[in-house]
Amino acid sequence: MKRPGFIERHHLWTEIQKEVCEKIKAVVKERDLLLIRTAWSDQHGIVRSKSLLPQTFLSALENGMQISTGTFLFDTGGALVFNPFIPGGSLEMPEMTGAPNLVAVPDPHTFRIVPWAKRTGLILCDQYFQNGQKMSLSSRGILRQSLAELHQRGLEHIVGLEVEWYLAKLEDPMLALADVGTSGKPGQPPKVSAVEHSFQYLLESHNPEIHDLLRILAENLVEMELPLRSVENEGGIGQFEFTFDPIPALQAADTMTMFRMATKQVCRQQGYIASFMCRPGLQGCSSNGWHLHQSLINRTTSENAFMSANSSTLMSDLGKHFVGGILKHANAASVFTTPTINGYKRFRPNSLAPDRAGWGLENRGAMIRLQGGFDDPNTHIENRIGEPAANPYLYMASQLICGLDGVDCKLDPGSPTEEPYATENPALPRSLLEAISYLSQSELFGQKMGQQFINFMIKMKQSEINRFLEAVAGQSPDEYSKQVTDWEQREYFELF
Known part of the structure; x- marks a missing residue:
């Protein structure tokens, strides 16, 4: 039996998101997409992304995408604010020690075709630690948390x-x-x-x-x-x-x-x-x-x-x-x-x-x-x-x-x-x-x-x-x- 992926193991998607995901897979094939920009917003609201080829993107729809914590370390001018190579990564967060990877989990509701770029798609992501816990510095996660209370x-x-x-x-x-x-x-x-x-x-x-x-x-x-x-x-x-x-x-x-x-x-x-x-x-x-x-x-x-x-x-x-x-x-x-x-x-x-x-x-x-x-x-x-x-x-x-x-x-x-x-x-x-x-x-x-x-x-x-x-x-x-x-x-x- 195939082991459940990261998203399934940590119950990160609703049933509706799972249904939308299947439609996305069909679109990727039907539109013959070559690159899917898998993106997230940093603390400044600036979009960061990796472009994935279809097979890698399909894997990310099960396991998320490995990304560096690097985008959380710099100010608007690209100056390094936090040293990740000391305990807690200068943030008093053990999970940030050593600039480890995070997991960017695509949100199927945000998938779009990029009209101005040939054979290209885009999807926005939420960030999680490797253990499946929410990344506490994620701005999209903070809005989600506020909306949950509402x-x-x-x-x-x-x-x-x-x-x-x-x-x-x-x-x-x-x-x-x-x-x-x-x-x-x-x-x-x-x-x-x-x-x-x-x-x-x-x-x-x-x-x-x-x-x-x-x-x-x-x-x-x-x-x-x-x-x-x-x-x-x-x-x-x-x-x-x-x-x-x-x-x-x-x-x-x-x-x-x-x-x-x-x-x-x-x-x-x-x-x-x-x-x-x-x-x-x-x-x-x-x-x-x-x-x-x-x-x-x-x-x-x-x-x-x-x-x-x-x-x-x-x-x-x-x-x-x-x-x-x-x-x-x-x-x-x-x-x-x-x-x-x-x-x-x-x-x-x-x-x-x-x-x-x-x-x-x-x-x-x-x-x-x-x-x-x-x-x-x-x-x-x-x-x-x-x-x-x-x-x-x-x-x-x-x-x-x-x-x-x-x-x-x-x-x-x-x-x-x-x-x-x-x-x-x-x-x-x-x-x-x-x-x-x-x-x-x-x-x-x-x-x-x-x-x-x-x-x-x-x-x-x-x-x-x-x-x-x-x-x-x-x-x-x-x-x-x-x-x-x-x-x-x-x-x-x-x-x-």
């Missing part, structure tokens, strides 16, 4: 994505050996030119300049079965916003992961650079935001749990308490909603980004914008704090952790404001350094994500900050905190 309450997290990004024409990829950089010191960013002329919000006449590229991109996203909803020209020169239908949170996080990956690859294939960096250091470039639309629904009745049945209130008590929790813990959660140094340059008064933790009815200056109201089944909140470089799994998990604490503690969000930049609500962090200080003091995140993971993220982000401060040592804080530095452009523009 499901026990009979609720589902529904998420709509509204994502801004920047498009530029590639002029020089800067691939001379002197320009490519080294570990911890990213090289020169590519040289680019604008795709349109001057700031004109939602200008229809700019469409001929970029329509063909956007059409190709939309075709690829739709072919990947991503729930694309709308495409629009945003405020900055070469800035665009794509929105997606509201879907369950894990599916939404996977969608964001695949959307960013697809957008960058398709645009590069066409001779352009797509960047999800929050505030690129280019002339005429506005800040990019990632607004997270969210609601909770009853898993039994499918009713919107945020909708108010009382004409005197804007949303249900559960909804108000959920908002109260997000506002209370906004500063600590900023490490997950706004995880780059560059992202904090978006928080400016009287802009379309928040600068303090408050909420308002249909108010785009507030951190939390409520849409809907009494007896409206579409009632939901929009958190406007996020940057598009955020790890989707950690962004969404942070919302659930904060919101459910608000529900449990019956936190009052206060009254909605009409003057979001003039209220006495707590100011949001002004820097990533300030944000990690709040996170280090958060008992809630230590309990829900695990103190081991929180310590890991703080050390990871501190490495990023230390390299930044070293690079700007000759500048005053007033100078480097307001302007996008050369270091940021090197670090984030092409990576995200």
Whole structure:
């Protein structure tokens, strides 16, 4: 009798996943796929992958795929943060000693054909230790854990994505050996030119300049079965916003992961650079935001749990308490909603980004914008704090952790404001350094994500900050905190 594979031995798939797996095997054969990109998201939300030939991939559908722990050891610039060759791998985790292999287990629900690459498929994975235990540093695993708690309450997290990004024409990829950089010191960013002329919000006449590229991109996203909803020209020169239908949170996080990956690859294939960096250091470039639309629904009745049945209130008590929790813990959660140094340059008064933790009815200056109201089944909140470089799994998990604490503690969000930049609500962090200080003091995140993971993220982000401060040592804080530095452009523009 054949010995059960790793996935079967450790009961890692549901019956539905097993059924989907059989369909995937048939597709691989019918489409004559040559390479299947077996991928996962690291702590930064960056997609890492191995391309497997069909027979190896079929084996991975039984035993998972062996991967190195290496992607968990580096910060955004490729600097080594943890030494794996001491006990605990510098993480106080015996399983990480010596940089051993992990097992990446494909999730059949995420399998896609890659339209822009011939005979190629893609599947996302979860990470496990060799003994079948969940890898505690896995961001997708942390979201799964948060959703499991929510499901026990009979609720589902529904998420709509509204994502801004920047498009530029590639002029020089800067691939001379002197320009490519080294570990911890990213090289020169590519040289680019604008795709349109001057700031004109939602200008229809700019469409001929970029329509063909956007059409190709939309075709690829739709072919990947991503729930694309709308495409629009945003405020900055070469800035665009794509929105997606509201879907369950894990599916939404996977969608964001695949959307960013697809957008960058398709645009590069066409001779352009797509960047999800929050505030690129280019002339005429506005800040990019990632607004997270969210609601909770009853898993039994499918009713919107945020909708108010009382004409005197804007949303249900559960909804108000959920908002109260997000506002209370906004500063600590900023490490997950706004995880780059560059992202904090978006928080400016009287802009379309928040600068303090408050909420308002249909108010785009507030951190939390409520849409809907009494007896409206579409009632939901929009958190406007996020940057598009955020790890989707950690962004969404942070919302659930904060919101459910608000529900449990019956936190009052206060009254909605009409003057979001003039209220006495707590100011949001002004820097990533300030944000990690709040996170280090958060008992809630230590309990829900695990103190081991929180310590890991703080050390990871501190490495990023230390390299930044070293690079700007000759500048005053007033100078480097307001302007996008050369270091940021090197670090984030092409990576995200």
